Amino acid sequence: MPLPAGESVLASGPEVTDSEVTFRFADPDHVLTAMRLSQDVRVPGSQLDFERDEGGWTLRLDRPDVHRIEYLFELTHLDGGTQHVRDPANPLMSPGAFGDKSVLELPDYQPPEWVGVDGGDAPIGDSRDLAVPARALGTEVPVRLWTPSDTWDDEPLPLLVVHDGPEYDELAGLTTCLGVLVAGGQLPRVRAALLSPGPRDDWYSANGAYTRGLSLAVVPHLRGLVTTTAVVGMGASLGALAMLHAQRRNAGTFDALFLQSGSFFHPRYDAHERRFPHYDRVVRSVDGVLRAGGHHSPVPVVMTCGRIEENIENNRTMARALSAQGYDVALHELADVHNYTAWRDAFDPFLTRLLRMVAS
Numbered sequence: 001m002p003l004p005a006g007e008s009v010l011a012s013g014p015e016v017t018d019s020e021v022t023f024r025f026a027d028p029d030h031v032l033t034a035m036r037l038s039q040d041v042r043v044p045g046s047q048l049d050f051e052r053d054e055g056g057w058t059l060r061l062d063r064p065d066v067h068r069i070e071y072l073f074e075l076t077h078l079d080g081g082t083q084h085v086r087d088p089a090n091p092l093m094s095p096g097a098f099g100d101k102s103v104l105e106l107p108d109y110q111p112p113e114w115v116g117v118d119g120g121d122a123p124i125g126d127s128r129d130l131a132v133p134a135r136a137l138g139t140e141v142p143v144r145l146w147t148p149s150d151t152w153d154d155e156p157l158p159l160l161v162v163h164d165g166p167e168y169d170e171l172a173g174l175t176t177c178l179g180v181l182v183a184g185g186q187l188p189r190v191r192a193a194l195l196s197p198g199p200r201d202d203w204y205s206a207n208g209a210y211t212r213g214l215s216l217a218v219v220p221h222l223r224g225l226v227t228t229t230a231v232v233g234m235g236a237s238l239g240a241l242a243m244l245h246a247q248r249r250n251a252g253t254f255d256a257l258f259l260q261s262g263s264f265f266h267p268r269y270d271a272h273e274r275r276f277p278h279y280d281r282v283v284r285s286v287d288g289v290l291r292a293g294g295h296h297s298p299v300p301v302v303m304t305c306g307r308i309e310e311n312i313e314n315n316r317t318m319a320r321a322l323s324a325q326g327y328d329v330a331l332h333e334l335a336d337v338h339n340y341t342a343w344r345d346a347f348d349p350f351l352t353r354l355l356r357m358v359a360s
Contacts, residue, residue, distance in 0.1 A: 013090040014104045021063050021104070024089070025073055026056040034076040035059075038084060040337050041066050042308050065308055067109035067335040068342075070094050070101040094341050095171050108335070112348050114180045115173070124179030125149055132221045134213030137203075141218050142196040145226070146175045148182045148189050158190045158359050159228040161219060161254070163204060163239030165194020172344035187352050188359040193222050197239070204238035205278035206245045206285035214242075215250035230358040234351070236260040236343050237311075238282075240303075244318075245285050251297035256358050258351050259303045260343045264314040266290070286314070290321045298326040302354045304346040307333035 015022040025035060035050035035057045037043070041064040050057035072084045086093060087102040094103040125148050131140040144165060151157070160178075168174040174192065181187035195218065197203065203210040219231060233243035233254040240262035247254045265273050265282045273279055301322055305315040312333065319331040332350055336342035 013087065016063070016104070016106060019063055021061050021069070023050070023059045023061075023071075023073075023087070024056060025050065025087070026089075028055050031078060032057070032075050033078060033080075036074040037061075038072040038074050039069060040309075040339070041069050042337075063106070065335065066306070066337065067106050068094075069104040069106070070096070070337075070339055070341075071104065072101055094339070096339055097167055097171065103341075112177075112345055114177050114348060115344075117180045117184075124183070125175055126151070127175070130221075130225075132218045134217040136209045136212035136216065137198075139198070141198065141213065143218065143222070144169075144194040144196075145222070146178070146192040146194065147226075148179065148191075151189065151191070153226045155189075156227045156229045158188070158230045158232060158355060159222060159226065160190060160192040160232050160234055160258075160355065161222070162192060162194050163233075163235035163242055164197050164200070165192070166196055167340070168234075168236070168343075169194055171340035172347075174344075174347070177344070177347045181348065181352060186348075187355060190355055190359065191226060191228075200238065201276070201278060204235075204242040205276075206241060206281050207278075208249075210242065211246045211249050215246050215253040219253050230255040232256045232258060232354065232358060234258040234260075236262075236340075237338065238263045240264075241282060241285070244289070244301075247297075247299060248289060248295065251295075254299060256300040256354055257302070258354055259301065260346065261305050261309060261311050261338050262303065262315055262318065263311060264289075264318045266314050266317065269313045269317075270310075286318070290317065292321075292325060294325045295327070298322070298328070300328040300354065300357065301330070302350050303329065303331040304334055304343070304350055305331065306337040306342055307335065309337040311338065 037048045037059055043061055050059040075083045090102045092103045093100045125146050127144050127146045130143040130145060132143055134141050162168055178192060182189055231254050235243040240259035243257055247257060264286045266286055303315055303319055305312050319329050323329040334342055334346060
């Protein structure tokens, strides 16, 4: 469906005060019957309906406790059809796994210093594509191995193994961050293995076959290909769960973990996730960690999570449990929610600090 014509593109963008955010959308020809705001910053559904006013639609909200708001407008047309669109009056947008959204950066928001750094003509790094056979899965796991420029395979370096690696790179600029900070001397040289997710919901949901494939095939293959001083597992959402599951089941696979917005589902907080096809398997894995008296091979764990996102309570619970079992755990709560920009903004200092630690 087309957007309302004419003045819709001339409406003013969002307005922000100390206490309120106002969204507007022009509809001078009255081609819409309703409008709602689609967002992930925990605004109650009863507060998301726009009100009709002269020339268009307006929504006023109490300012959420975040530094950024990613959003779409849900339009209802005269024929009853609905459409999700970006805000035509706001040029800022943020990419995501499910498409681009408009983004409102509130006054307290500051992007990382490395974002937008001009690397000049020098390459940020080099990469090669691998296909690692994993007998437990009956298939190969695609991996893109990134290294700083002029790195030899036998140079001893830390290795960062990343679930959802291609999306982390495309949507959060992971290797750009590593390359810029390595080139600037803020980060020791480090390699990154970007793992493609395959059937993500199945593989990353505490799947024993995937855990064996990762721990007994993929990581050993990488260790045999390049000289590593330490291996750090990294993932977000279900990817974080899968990294922790692998470390618990196969001691020695990882020397440290960087877990972002982990989907550590537990019935106390996440009963609404029961529709997820592998919910029970995830709960069994999480419950096993929470009930354990300890672990014979704890490793340093750095966690990040948006302080108002749905996963915050299960991340707090997991952090307490791991800490009680001898893990060196740091949970950093962010003024954002469950998206790649939030995870990107936490790379420095939290990921870089962990990498400097394992490299020392």
